[in-house]
Amino acid sequence: MSARLGGLRVLLEVGVALLLGLALGAVLMALWGYDPWKAYQALFQGALGDRFGIANTLSRATPLILTGLTFAVGVRAGLFNIGAQGQMILGALVAVLIGGLLDLPPGLHLPVTVLGAMLAGALWSLPAAFLKLTRGVHEVISTIMLNWIAYWFTGYVVIAYLSQGRRSLQVDPTARFPLIMAGSDLSYALLLSVLLAGLVYWALWHHVAGYELRAAGLNPEAARYGGVRPNRSLVWAFLLGGLAAGGAGAVEVLGRLPFAITNDLSNLGTLGFDGIAVALVGRNHPLGILLSAVFFGALAAGRTMMGYRAGVPFDMIQIVQGVIILAIAAPEMWRIARLRPRRARTPAAAGPAGTGTEGTEGGEGGERERERRQA
């Protein structure tokens, strides 16, 4: 609810950050002798200039919405879940397997394939949840490792078993998303992404499990007091995130050319990691993520035109885009960074130096705590 209340302020903040980022990018381009005005004009043209530009923008936003949701749900539960990349890759693999190898009737093939991919993503989030809950392994560590396992495993399966030239076999036409606009990449996968964003919004703010998940993320101690089982909320956050990330793999494979996975996995790119930036810019709110994903989609779509029309080299384009994204994400990154140590603070931190043990919070613990706050 508070997110909605603060919506106007957030928009203002993002707007100012966007202008700052654009200005900084313009300075960089000018310094290296490119015409920033022409470059931005080309960027805008390519992304939103005509209906094909817009279709391209939305099509590229489609998987980013989903990986953005993965990260955002994690943050809401107090997690730093960066496993979307691996979950997305496995989702894509399962989409190719079900979509390319299974013969199902037309009306059934697509939903079954999408569902399979989403479940694969969810399944691949479980080791991280398990390790965290049983062994206390931080999810950043475990998901990074799981990402690599998914990457090499999928690369191996594609080359060893599915390869047809430079890519895997293609999914059957019955398992592909129908196009919204002929001649473009824009398919009804967009609808799926928007629907899932709506579902996540509903789950977080209109379902008791989402309420408990957010409570556990903000204050685990108070959540436990309030009858929440924080561990359960963590598992929910991992699973929900995994479903979304697996879905991202599915929409990428089932929604656009080459309807397959390339041998080097390059058509999947870094959709999972990009989701982190999408979520940060979208302030970890499903509605914000929709807008933010479209923004990222526009950057991706306008990139080509920027190089082609304004003659800006690809590296420069990436630098400028990085600057813009960083500017917009910075306030949120700052907030998350400030939130974390407070959660980790222990009563033993009262001493002048680090401590080895924590005594009982006895004696004048309360008094000390009070005084420290005041001091």
Next chain:
Amino acid sequence: MKPLIETRGLTKVYPDGTVALRDVSLRVHPGEVHGLLGENGAGKTTLTKILSGLLPPTSGEIRWRGEPVRFRSPREALRRGIGMVHQHFALVGPFTGLENIALGAEGGGALGPLRASTVRGRLERIMDESGLRAPLDVPVETLPVGVQQRVEILKMLYRDVELLILDEPTAVLTPQEAEELFETLRGLKAQGRTVIFITHKLKEVMEITDRITVLRGGRVVASLETREATPEKLSTLMVGREVVSEARRPRKATEPGEPVLTVRDLCVRGESGLRAVDGLSFEVRAGEVFAVAGVQGNGQTELVQALTGLRPFQGDVQVLGRSLKGLLPGEIGALGVAHIPEDRRKMGLILPFTVAENSVLGLQRFPRFRGALGRLRWRRIYGHARTLIEAFSIQAPGVRAPAAALSGGNQQKLVVGRELSKSPRLVIAAHPTRGLDVAATQYIRDLLARLRDEDVAVLLVSADLDEVFQLADRIGVMYEGRFTGIAPADALDRETVGLLMGGLPLEEALRARARARGSGEGSP
């Protein structure tokens, strides 16, 4: 004799306006063990923090060997020879005792070489002289707390302190470890070192100190030789003789009914693994306020956590005949147990959540607020929040404002209101008025009295004797995890409770009180 350290007119006002110390003058003579006695919030910790350079005083001066000094950091105080051992040790867990002691005292500047052999040689000498021994070559985190404390003291001796300040050193120790600590202190005294010993335990202060300074409400109320002191005298000084400022909440005529909460042989382990609650048995009846008094840190927190499902326990706990063993906080709440936690900001509320969201924390799964498929019934939640705001006159910018925007008193009213909206049979209230202003305090105490009159069982845990005497029908005083006494409130007075809080058994305390009263009345 010239004092080693002396303060004159020391006053400390915290930035939020709290006056922690008022015009404190303290004299500590060389070679004595000086006890600093006082209740929670009396200012003991603030005073020692100023002496050891952790906090600057607002006004007043400190004299070290007669010469005015100003410490800008603990390091400066240490250079003069003042060292403090905090309740929470400042040790690096994976480092050995030797490494911990050498850390920060390497000498030879930032790049000076650290020679383990030199440190060890000097330490062996110090250990021989003081009789204080600790293993030097194992990681300190593997050592028992009592031994870690010895490492801390050795650390200070290695830095050649003349004045050693110990903040509640026995709070984390077993009785045996405490006895060993006292031996150590006697040894240090024999070496001519000076010790300031902070405690609220009467027995300890009588046993180990030479002089005692009693603080109350940030003022020095007395400074006396230990041999002139008696536990009764000290507890009177500590607790104060002020006339109870407010009347007892009169109870309605009916007698308490059936037991709602029954506790038998309850044992609970605290954070450190020690037994924080050690074999408690009691019951709370419908229409009765049972108050658990005691100085903070004697197991009250763990007791409440065990009763509310937040901490595992041994023994038998029943609410209306249902055992609480293995139940989760939510399940216990559903049995009709309301819990007003001791820290509203850390536990009672989720500060970034809105007032509405907070108004159902713990009630979110009640059918009232949860519809089909687990859907939250927002309309009812908002209605509920508005009802609470109305019924408990909570000053809030609105139901969609974050709880962090409310003042402390209003936050507490929100917590209390929410808990009472469970229509509980048992209310567990831990320090329900701590940190609140007079009006909010009155309001909440009246509320608890009304609950009692409505036949609710109330378990009040409080360190505030005013509160205890205003509300309680029966009082149990906790000391080191046990009750030193349980008695009807009419049979006790503040001084007796003070003695019980200091660890005296009930009979002894009553006898001591009778003696004191007898002699008082004998010589008007």
